[in-house]
Amino acid sequence: MAKECTCNNRFADVSDLGPVDEIVEKYGQEKGALIPLLQETQDAYGYLDEDVMRELAKRAGYQLSQLYGVATFFSQFRLKPIGEYLIRVCHGTACHVAGATQISDEVINQLGIKEGETTPDNRFTLESVMCLGACALAPIMVVGDDTHGKLKPTGIKKILKKYAGDSGSQEEEE
Amino acid sequence: MAENGHKYKLVLGYGTCGIAAGATAVKDALEDAVKGGDYDVDLDFAGCMGYCFKEPVIEIFDSAGGSVIYGDMTAKKVPQLLDEHVAKGQVIEDWVIKDSDDPTAHEGDFLENQHRVVLRNCGKINPESIDEYIEIGGYEAARRALTGMTPEEVIDEVSASGIRGRGGAGFPTGTKWGFARKSPGEDKYLICNADEGDPGAFMDRSVLEGDPHSVLEGMILAGFAIGARQAYIYCRAEYPLALSRLDIAIRECHEKGYLGKNIFGTDWEFDVRVKKGAGAFVCGEETAMMASMEGKRGMPRPRPPFPANSGLWGKPTNINNVETFAAIPWIINNGSAAYSAIGTEKSKGTKVFCLAGKVRRTGLAEVPMGYTLKQVIFDVGGGIAGGREFKAVQMGGPSGGCLPESKLDTQVDYDQITAAGAIIGSGGMIVADNRTCMVDLARYFLSFTQDESCGKCTPCRIGTKRMLEILERICAGEGKPEDIDMLQTLASDIMASSLCALGGTAPNPVLTTLRYFKNEYEDHIFNHKCTAGSCPALITLSIDAETCTGCGACVKVCPTEAITGEKKQPHVIDAEACIRCKMCLSRCPSESIVAE
Numbered sequence: 001m002a003k004e005c006t007c008n009n010r011f012a013d014v015s016d017l018g019p020v021d022e023i024v025e026k027y028g029q030e031k032g033a034l035i036p037l038l039q040e041t042q043d044a045y046g047y048l049d050e051d052v053m054r055e056l057a058k059r060a061g062y063q064l065s066q067l068y069g070v071a072t073f074f075s076q077f078r079l080k081p082i083g084e085y086l087i088r089v090c091h092g093t094a095c096h097v098a099g100a101t102q103i104s105d106e107v108i109n110q111l112g113i114k115e116g117e118t119t120p121d122n123r124f125t126l127e128s129v130m131c132l133g134a135c136a137l138a139p140i141m142v143v144g145d146d147t148h149g150k151l152k153p154t155g156i157k158k159i160l161k162k163y164a165g166d167s168g169s170q171e172e173e174e
Numbered sequence: 175m176a177e178n179g180h181k182y183k184l185v186l187g188y189g190t191c192g193i194a195a196g197a198t199a200v201k202d203a204l205e206d207a208v209k210g211g212d213y214d215v216d217l218d219f220a221g222c223m224g225y226c227f228k229e230p231v232i233e234i235f236d237s238a239g240g241s242v243i244y245g246d247m248t249a250k251k252v253p254q255l256l257d258e259h260v261a262k263g264q265v266i267e268d269w270v271i272k273d274s275d276d277p278t279a280h281e282g283d284f285l286e287n288q289h290r291v292v293l294r295n296c297g298k299i300n301p302e303s304i305d306e307y308i309e310i311g312g313y314e315a316a317r318r319a320l321t322g323m324t325p326e327e328v329i330d331e332v333s334a335s336g337i338r339g340r341g342g343a344g345f346p347t348g349t350k351w352g353f354a355r356k357s358p359g360e361d362k363y364l365i366c367n368a369d370e371g372d373p374g375a376f377m378d379r380s381v382l383e384g385d386p387h388s389v390l391e392g393m394i395l396a397g398f399a400i401g402a403r404q405a406y407i408y409c410r411a412e413y414p415l416a417l418s419r420l421d422i423a424i425r426e427c428h429e430k431g432y433l434g435k436n437i438f439g440t441d442w443e444f445d446v447r448v449k450k451g452a453g454a455f456v457c458g459e460e461t462a463m464m465a466s467m468e469g470k471r472g473m474p475r476p477r478p479p480f481p482a483n484s485g486l487w488g489k490p491t492n493i494n495n496v497e498t499f500a501a502i503p504w505i506i507n508n509g510s511a512a513y514s515a516i517g518t519e520k521s522k523g524t525k526v527f528c529l530a531g532k533v534r535r536t537g538l539a540e541v542p543m544g545y546t547l548k549q550v551i552f553d554v555g556g557g558i559a560g561g562r563e564f565k566a567v568q569m570g571g572p573s574g575g576c577l578p579e580s581k582l583d584t585q586v587d588y589d590q591i592t593a594a595g596a597i598i599g600s601g602g603m604i605v606a607d608n609r610t611c612m613v614d615l616a617r618y619f620l621s622f623t624q625d626e627s628c629g630k631c632t633p634c635r636i637g638t639k640r641m642l643e644i645l646e647r648i649c650a651g652e653g654k655p656e657d658i659d660m661l662q663t664l665a666s667d668i669m670a671s672s673l674c675a676l677g678g679t680a681p682n683p684v685l686t687t688l689r690y691f692k693n694e695y696e697d698h699i700f701n702h703k704c705t706a707g708s709c710p711a712l713i714t715l716s717i718d719a720e721t722c723t724g725c726g727a728c729v730k731v732c733p734t735e736a737i738t739g740e741k742k743q744p745h746v747i748d749a750e751a752c753i754r755c756k757m758c759l760s761r762c763p764s765e766s767i768v769a770e
Contacts, residue, residue: 031487034469035452039411066469073471073628074452076411092373093568093604094530096618102756109733130455130622131373132412134194135528135602136226136536147194154731154761 010084011046017055019044024059034062034070038077047078075129082125083118085144085163092131094138099153103139104128106153110160123164181214182260186247187231187297189222189383190376190415191537195229196248203249204256213260221384221419223297224288224538228271228281233297234259245271245281284535287554289516289542291524292340292377292500296384296538301419304426307387313432315506316394320438328399329355332502334510336522341367341458341495342570342599343675344521344588347502350492353482354400357490364397364405365486365493369463371410371455372571373622374602377526378496380538382409382416385500386423390446392499394432395506397444400492405446408463411453420448455572455626459674460485460493462628473628474674495600497526517543521587531568531604534559539603541586548582551605562607565706566690570599572619572626573679575686576612595686597679609769611708612691613698617645619683623676634677637668641684651711653699658688707769710754715769719744722766728758 012019023040027033041056042048048071057064071077089104104115107126111119118125134140137149141159148159186204188197204217215234225231228245232255235241242265244255251269258264265273272282290296299306307313319328333348354362366389370378381389393405409417424446427433435443449467457463457472464486466472485491501523505513514522521543527550530536534556541550547567551557558564566576575596577584584594591598606615620642627634641664644657665681672678688695697703704712717728717737722744729737729745736752739745747758747767759767 032467032469035466036450039450039452069471070452070469074454074466076451076453093571093602093618094374094536096373097531097604097606097610097615099756099760102760105755106757129412130626131371131375133370133376133379133410134191135374135376135530135604136191136229137194138530138536140194147190149194152760153757 012044014045014049014052017052020052020055020059024056028060034066035074038067038071042077047081049081050079081118083122085124087124087126087141087143088129088132089126089141090130090132090134090139091128092133092135092138094135095131095140098138100128100139102153103141103151103156106156107141107160110157124160180216181237183216183218183235184260185233185235185298186217186219187221187223187225187229187233188219189380190413191222191226192229192231193415197230199249200230200232200247200252203252207252207256213256215256215260218300220297220299221301222380222538224293224380224540225271225281225284225535226537227535231271231297240274242270242274243272244269281535281556284537284539284554284556287549288540289524290540291504291513291516292381292388292497292526293384293538293540294504295388296380299385301384301386302422304387304423304430307385308430311507312387312503313391313430315503316391316398316432317438319395319506320398320440320442325355325399325401328395328506331506331510332399335505335513336510336517337498337501337505337513338521338588339495340497340501340525340600342372342573342597344598347494347498350482350494351396351399353480354402354490354492357482359490361404361489362400362402363486363489363491364393364400364402365460365463365467365491366393366405366407366496366499367458367460367463367493368407368409368413368416368496369451369458370413370496370600371458371626372573372600372602374528374530374568374571374604375600376528377538377601379410379413379416381496381500381526382413383419386416386419387427388500388503389496390423390427390433392494392502393446394437394444395502396492396494396499398442400490402492403443403445405444406449406467406486407446408449408451408457408467410451417448417450424448454628455622456628456674456676459676462674463493464491471628473630474676476673497601518585518587518590520589525586525598525601527586527601527603529555529603529605532559532562532607532610533557533603533605543585543587545586546583547577547586550586550603551582555605558605558607560607562609564605565608565610566606566612566615568596568604568606568615568683569602570597570682571602572623573597573675573682574599574602575682576606576615576690577686578690581690595682595689597682609706609708611649611704611706612687612694613645613704614649614706614708616684616687617642617649620645620680623680627676627680631671631673631677633668633671634673634680637664637672638677638680640664641668641681645684648695648698649704649709649711651698651702651709653695655699657699658692658695661688703770705770710756713754713769714749715747715752715754715756715758715767716749717745717747718766718768720766721764723764725763727761727763728767731757731761733757 724742
């Protein structure tokens with residue numbers, strides 16, 4: 001698979017192992033610091049690339065299976081790259097009662113992707129999450145770093161448009 | 175109080191809720207407006223005041239100690255607020271939600287009906303300033319305990335207060351500390367459980383964002399009491415603001431000599447580090463949490479041995495929740511008698527609830543134990559939003575239950591709530607109205623626990639899956655007559671045979687909805703009806719010709735062109751073409767779309 005950076009340089013390229021060295025330097029000696037190791041690696045690269053994980057395991061003195069076991073257990077870790085904006089639709093109880101399913105449905109409808117997928121233009125990745133703790137503003141979704149609350153399915157199109165940028169995408173078709 | 179010689183002090187609520195509602199734009203506008211020095215005001219920010227339903231919120235204090243709280247603030251309102259309130263001293267009545275001079279005003283009773291112990295400083299002090307915390311007496315309890323009390327005396331005081339663990343299980347905190355104290359070994363650990371995973375609970379986030387020093391002070395006291403020199407705060411990664419404020423607070427403590435070696439001038443050393451969770455509900459379970467802190471998959475293990483004897487790295491470990499720690503300094507400062515004077519016979523003190531769902535005032539409600547559910551939901555929460563009917567309150571998240579109207583007089587007390595079929599849990603309170611389908615709500619919780627099951631033991635891993643399949647079938651209109659009995663059998667088997675509390679309590683949402691709302695299950699299965707108008711497979715959407723104004727908004731959003739009608743004339747929905755996505759329902763300005 002071609003490994004090219006598609007994220008406007010937000011993250012390090014997976015061929016650059018500089019961040020791995022730094023992270024191992026920081027946590028290598030610490031007992032049980034496997035989760036922070038993976039967290040910072042994901043922060044640096046945007047996801048946990050297989051080759052990067054192999055290097056990480058080797059340099060930090062873990063078995064690859066240990067890293068993989070933890071990476072697949074916790075929902076925070078991703079094994080695939082993400083688009084420029086990560087959309088997280090909250091499905092906590094308050095959001096569910098307030099109609100989160102319809103919010104997700106409408107995002108899926110607008111972007112033409114399923115949960116866990118990235119749009120072909122690499123603009124958006126869609127995830128659903130369990131409770132972001134802003135229940136009073138339910139239903140909510142977070143796009144990048146911005147939280148949008150008290151959503152209505154009919155308002156989703158407008159919100160996504162703000163992030164769609166110049167390249168245009170599905171939601172500008174109509 | 176107004177300070178720095180200014181006539182007014184203006185405090186902006188700057189927690190996650192506030193920021194999500196637009197507090198950053200308000201903050202920028204405020205800073206910009208006061209830059210020129212035209213206003214006699216000192217700007218500050220604080221964590222969440224609890225008025226989540228009115229965010230962004232600004233409180234303006236005058237030099238006499240009075241204050242006015244304004245809600246629904248926007249950047250646009252800032253110039254008028256400064257010109258009228260700060261420059262001319264005129265309160266803008268239309269925006270006020272609470273006025274210390276007028277207790278009857280507006281939403282004032284939201285706070286008046288609360289009793290704040292844990293949230294005593296939230297929304298009042300700047301969480302990024304240790305000096306503000308010290309100014310109101312912060313770290314006095316820790317100093318007094320470390321310099322003048324023995325660890326046993328601290329434990330006795332906590333035991334006498336009657337406080338029980340606020341994480342959900344309600345185990346007496348003093349007793350737990352006693353076990354950890356007596357457990358042999360030099361190295362002991364203290365952990366603060368801030369992995370607030372229950373959907374619908376956000377009190378720990380609010381405390382960490384609004385008053386991190388109270389939690390740290392509680393931890394210093396606990397570490398001293400049990401003899402632990404190293405502590406960890408296991409906090410969800412989903413709470414970036416709480417994490418950053420904790421980092422600031424810990425750094426400030428080191429600078430003041432409250433953490434590190436020789437704290438408060440004694441020979442005691444104590445340090446706190448933050449461990450970021452990675453998103454697993456089961457890690458709220460203490461043995462699973464410790465496994466993940468050791469760098470393993472977060473799976474629970476059987477107890478005994480209990481963490482007090484063999485916890486993190488096999489050492490004696492004591493784990494308490496954020497809310498518990500935040501209450502400890504108050505108990506040491508005010509005495510155990512003051513704390514135990516609040517509450518019921520077996521549940522002392524106060525409990526913070528997160529009001530959410532269909533309640534009018536969503537936000538943080540801290541009430542004395544012993545309040546009735548009705549008092550919490552109606553007196554504090556202001557009743558049901560949109561004038562609808564109360565149907566149920568869901569307490570305790572995925573491990574909890576749904577209580578109906580007939581249980582509204584139940585007192586908030588560990589034993590009474592459990593007897594009614596729910597649990598106090600971490601304190602989430604999701605209010606459901608007559609448009610919430612209880613079968614769908616049960617299905618939702620089972621899909622949650624099924625998803626979050628760590629997979630270690632079979633009853634939880636497969637049993638919840640089977641229960642979920644049945645519930646999905648019922649919601650899809652394909653329920654079978656024997657499904658209700660099957661759910662009950664599966665529920666009792668899963669509860670009896672699961673290793674940890676996740677599986678052991680997973681069937682609760684189903685059992686309580688079956689107990690109190692069995693008619694809804696029967697309606698779904700036998701009558702093919704969802705009376706709440708919620709489950710798409712069992713409803714029909716139509717338009718009320720009486721109220722429809724013919725605005726055409728629904729036509730524009732309908733993805734299947736199922737709605738037709740002349741402009742300004744009542745519209746109709748073609749039931750054949752309708753896919754029941756309810757887009758029209760959320761769009762209709764006159765609420766004329768009927769789902770039944």
